[in-house]
Amino acid sequence: MQAIDRRFGAVTVLVGDKNGKYPHGNSLWIEGREGTAVIDPSLSVVARRDELAGRADLVIQSHVHEDHVAGVPLFPAAKVYAHRADLIGLQGLDGLMAIYGYEGLDAAMRDFVVQQFHYRARPDAHGFDDGDAFALGGTQVRVIHAPGHTRGHSVLLIEPEGVLFLGDIDLSSFGPYYGDAWSDLADFEATLRAVRDVEARVWVSFHHVGVIDDRDTFVEKLDRFAARIAAREAALLEFLTEPRTMAEMVCHRFLYPAHATMPFLDAVEERTIQQHLDRLLREGRIERCDEVRYRRLGRS
Numbered sequence: 001m002q003a004i005d006r007r008f009g010a011v012t013v014l015v016g017d018k019n020g021k022y023p024h025g026n027s028l029w030i031e032g033r034e035g036t037a038v039i040d041p042s043l044s045v046v047a048r049r050d051e052l053a054g055r056a057d058l059v060i061q062s063h064v065h066e067d068h069v070a071g072v073p074l075f076p077a078a079k080v081y082a083h084r085a086d087l088i089g090l091q092g093l094d095g096l097m098a099i100y101g102y103e104g105l106d107a108a109m110r111d112f113v114v115q116q117f118h119y120r121a122r123p124d125a126h127g128f129d130d131g132d133a134f135a136l137g138g139t140q141v142r143v144i145h146a147p148g149h150t151r152g153h154s155v156l157l158i159e160p161e162g163v164l165f166l167g168d169i170d171l172s173s174f175g176p177y178y179g180d181a182w183s184d185l186a187d188f189e190a191t192l193r194a195v196r197d198v199e200a201r202v203w204v205s206f207h208h209v210g211v212i213d214d215r216d217t218f219v220e221k222l223d224r225f226a227a228r229i230a231a232r233e234a235a236l237l238e239f240l241t242e243p244r245t246m247a248e249m250v251c252h253r254f255l256y257p258a259h260a261t262m263p264f265l266d267a268v269e270e271r272t273i274q275q276h277l278d279r280l281l282r283e284g285r286i287e288r289c290d291e292v293r294y295r296r297l298g299r300s
């Protein structure tokens with residue numbers, strides 16, 4: 001294992017390129033007495049194929065997105081697991097496309113995940129549920145369903161080490177991502193409340209912050225991450241002081257910087273905005289002024 005890796009008992013954090021900045025990520029490698037598991041094998045695991053290929057008995061996914069499954073083909077003999085709700089994304093490319101749900105971008109996304117992330121279907125993959133545990137001999141991986149980013153997104157608690165793998169609750173300055181067909185804002189908010197109370201000693205996110213080993217720092221970063229949701233909603237409300245169409249809101253960019261050009265940006269902006277609009281309509285804080293435009297009510 002490389003010097004940069006962090007070790008906690010049976011758990012090694014395979015720290016990714018640029019501390020796991022997308023498209024890379026931080027993966028976990030767990031060596032029990034009776035078996036070895038890798039969690040979310042990233043492009044940085046692919047780069048270490050000479051050292052790691054074929055050495056895991058289990059591949060366990062926090063969820064199924066291109067950057068989290070890039071290293072799955074290194075372990076053809078391993079049993080591969082994801083939460084039942086995300087399983088179709090492992091079993092075939094059609095399933096992965098359903099998870100994204102970006103209309104009109106199907107061909108571009110298929111090419112993107114196969115060419116840049118080495119995607120290969122695993123029709124033999126298995127599903128797990130909340131509360132399931134994988135015993136590896138002296139250490140185990142316990143599943144805590146934490147949906148919102150995707151329907152099946154789960155955090156994984158490794159015991160007795162007390163390492164909590166957060167997946168894409170990535171504590172980044174971007175904030176929570178809930179822009180896919182498989183995403184849900186309200187679920188993500190419930191997950192952010194629940195994950196705060198999980199007993200752990202070390203927290204590992206797939207991207208950016210990597211390893212955190214004290215609770216105060218974790219809670220501070222979690223609160224800052226969660227606050228991005230309210231900041232987006234406030235910015236949207238401000239923008240709706242004038243009546244606006246969805247096209248105008250997408251063009252304004254509430255998530256991505258104006259210079260970003262990935263093909264899926266508009267779809268993600270729209271799905272994110274729509275979830276906030278639905279909530280603001282329900283709460284009576286905005287109204288539809290005609291067929292296509294929304295407007296803020298009052299100054300709440």
Ligand SMILES: [Zn+2]
Nearest residue numbers: 063065149168
């Ligand atoms: Zn993800």
